[in-house]
Amino acid sequence: MGSVDTSLHAHTSGRAAVYAEKHSVTHPLILYGGWFCPFVQRAWITLHEKNIDHQYFEINPYKKEAEFLALNPRGLVPTLAVPVDKGSRPDQKPLYESSVICEYLDEVYADESSNGPSLYPVDAYEKARARIWIDHVSGKIIPAFYRFMQHTDAKAYTLDEARAELLGHLKTFIREADPKGPFFLGSQFSMVDVMLAPWLCRLFLFDVYKQGGLGVPARGEGGEDENAWNRWRVWADAVENRESVLDTLSERDHYVDAYKRYAEDTTQSGVAKATREGRRLP
Ligand SMILES: N[C@@H](CCC(=O)N[C@@H](CS)C(=O)NCC(=O)O)C(=O)O
Structure with a gap:
């Protein structure tokens, strides 16, 4: 390797x-x-x-x-x-x-x-709906995360395109969240939150490594997306401060070191190679 x-x-x-x-x-x-x-x-x-x-x-x-x-x-x-x-x-x-x-x-x-309670809703329809958004996380948000993270000048797509793709998928996600929040399905933390939480915790790496950073507009600067980004902030804050999320995180600097090879697109990990070659993630 x-x-x-x-x-x-x-x-x-x-x-x-x-x-x-x-x-x-x-x-x-x-x-x-x-x-x-x-x-x-x-x-x-x-x-x-x-x-x-x-x-x-x-x-x-x-x-x-x-x-x-x-x-x-x-x-x-x-x-x-x-x-x-x-x-x-x-x-x-x-x-x-x-x-x-x-x-x-x-x-x-x-x-x-x-x-404690199941991480899925009890109601069959709500459970199926949760799975739609789990699928969106795994099939859309996560691949876009790596395309953006692994962007270099040698790519056929621009950094702005990669950023817009990720932000677009995040907006689609958060617009489907329960408006009262704070979690995706409402007051209960669920599997939908679990599935995206680890990448949420790694979004700061775009500010470290990519010119222009993650690009979520500051409060009051979201234009027609202002409501979506406000809801995003509520979700992100609740999930980032969840005990189970905090307890499974290592020191920030160590993530910065570990993701340098992704940001430079030199890592040989299966995920990175699939991203580079436009294949489905392993
Ligand atoms: N689809 C797998 C992906 C797991 C995965 O890619 N894990 C990485 C570490 S983040 C790994 O084990 N990589 C070893 C390799 O690429 O050789 C899952 O959801 O569990």
Whole structure:
């Protein structure tokens, strides 16, 4: 994979280090993660929200150890090792794909007294509608995030086009949010919020790395989009300050270091390569 992505800070830091340490003891439910990875943070937030006992195991997915590949042939984090009772011998089976992991955790850990409410609405229509916006996050917002982050002068599209694409998808998203808020579905934090939260926490990187920054207009300067951006600020503030989000974040400077290779478009990560080649993200 080259030295590019293996020079990452090796461990969680800040509040994520505290949370990881609390979950460092051997447990049959194991989350294999990388502190920098937004897909991992989705799974981590879900574990935290639902108060699920587990072990967090930090790995560098760019160094594909045989043991890790045996669990997840795709060699990606997050990977979840799930306990399965095979008669007398407890065993583990792997699960991967962040959205699949989150859905699984929500479904299996459903004891309201210890796990709290489901992260999905109970009503079938509302649940299906939540999935539309989860799909919008994964299929539209996230690919646009990487196209913007990996923009260089060598691209066939301009920086302004990349920025407009991301902002357009964010506006479409927030216009569908419950107007009262603060979360997407209203007063309850839900899976829609979980799915976008990690990238929300990384939006500051556009101000660090891209000329003109993220480009969300300041209050009062949103023109015809003023209401949408005001609603965006309410959502962003509520999600960024959610305990489960704060507890799964490392130090800002470490993200700045980790995303330099994305901003310069030199990283060899699967996500970056797919973005470069115009393919669907892994
Ligand atoms: N679709 C996957 C994406 C996971 C992913 O791309 N993880 C990255 C880290 S952020 C990874 O493991 N990369 C290793 C590689 O690209 O070789 C998910 O949602 O879980």
